Amino acid sequence: MDDVVEPDAADMQLPRVLAALADPHRLASVRFLARNGESWCTQVMQEAGLALSKSTFSHHLRIMREAGLVTKRIQGAKGYARLRKDDVDRRFPGLLDSVLNAEAPARV
Amino acid sequence: MDDVVEPDAADMQLPRVLAALADPHRLASVRFLARNGESWCTQVMQEAGLALSKSTFSHHLRIMREAGLVTKRIQGAKGYARLRKDDVDRRFPGLLDSVLNAEAPARV
Numbered sequence: 429m430d431d432v433v434e435p436d437a438a439d440m441q442l443p444r445v446l447a448a449l450a451d452p453h454r455l456a457s458v459r460f461l462a463r464n465g466e467s468w469c470t471q472v473m474q475e476a477g478l479a480l481s482k483s484t485f486s487h488h489l490r491i492m493r494e495a496g497l498v499t500k501r502i503q504g505a506k507g508y509a510r511l512r513k514d515d516v517d518r519r520f521p522g523l524l525d526s527v528l529n530a531e532a533p534a535r536v
Numbered sequence: 537m538d539d540v541v542e543p544d545a546a547d548m549q550l551p552r553v554l555a556a557l558a559d560p561h562r563l564a565s566v567r568f569l570a571r572n573g574e575s576w577c578t579q580v581m582q583e584a585g586l587a588l589s590k591s592t593f594s595h596h597l598r599i600m601r602e603a604g605l606v607t608k609r610i611q612g613a614k615g616y617a618r619l620r621k622d623d624v625d626r627r628f629p630g631l632l633d634s635v636l637n638a639e640a641p642a643r644v
Contacts, residue, residue: 442638443558450554522634530550530628 432493432500437515440496445520448495449527453478454488458497461511462528469500469507540601540608545623548604553628556603557635561586562596566605569619570636577608577615 435441448454460476461467472478473485480488489509492498497516501508516524543549556562568584569575580586581593588596597617600606605624609616624632 442635443560443563446554446558446635450551450558452551455551520634520638522630523638526628526630526634527550527554530631 430500432490434493434499435496437496437512437519440516440519442520444495445497445516445523448492448497451488451491453480453485454492455527457488457492457509458511458524459528461498461509462513462524466501466508466510469509472509538608540598542601542607543604545604545620545627548624548627550628552603553605553624553631556600556605559596559599561588561593562600563635565596565600565617566619566632567636569606569617570621570632574609574616574618577617580617 449458456476456478457472460472464475467475469485469489470482473480473482478485489498489500493500496512496519498509499512501510513524557566564584564586565580568580572583575583577593577597578590581588581590586593597606597608601608604620604627606617607620609618621632
């Protein structure tokens with residue numbers, strides 16, 4: 429499909445996961461996926477209120493996938509993104525909940 | 537003392553705190569301060585096993601201070617760093633514990 433390597437849960441690296449979360453657009457995407465489950469990528473971009481070009485969103489998606497936060501599945505001509513909450517929770521207990529429960533940042 | 541602005545707890549921004557944590561050297565410093573309490577900066581650098589120049593460590597310290605993770609106090613000719621655990625816990629409950637309890641990264 430593409431050349432992005434999504435790590436197994438055991439191979440997730442904390443600095444990389446934190447860096448993937450350390451951006452308002454990626455945080456908004458993670459919050460959207462946590463609320464809505466697996467979603468069409470275009471829908472994430474539009475409904476999470478991300479004023480981004482498709483290529484910029486793809487760049488953010490790659491960072492989230494390479495960290496292990498998100499997995500992508502292709503069906504037909506569409507890409508679907510899903511938060512790997514169970515995997516991240518197993519690898520770094522409590523981390524994602526603390527981030528998701530933090531007061532939401534100002535609209536990006 | 538210096539021009540670094542350490543934010544009040546209420547003004548801490550999640551992306552900035554996550555970015556400050558998203559580096560192996562800064563993570564090692566945060567872990568060291570969590571274990572040892574307020575510490576002489578040179579001691580943090582040496583005992584946390586950070587193979588860094590003093591100026592590079594100062595750069596990392598600035599990032600941690602500007603995010604709100606760490607505060608610095610000058611006494612005599614020495615600088616002392618302290619993890620602002622209570623402040624970070626109040627602002628982002630559970631975040632720091634999940635990071636501190638995560639399996640330690642490989643030695644940096």
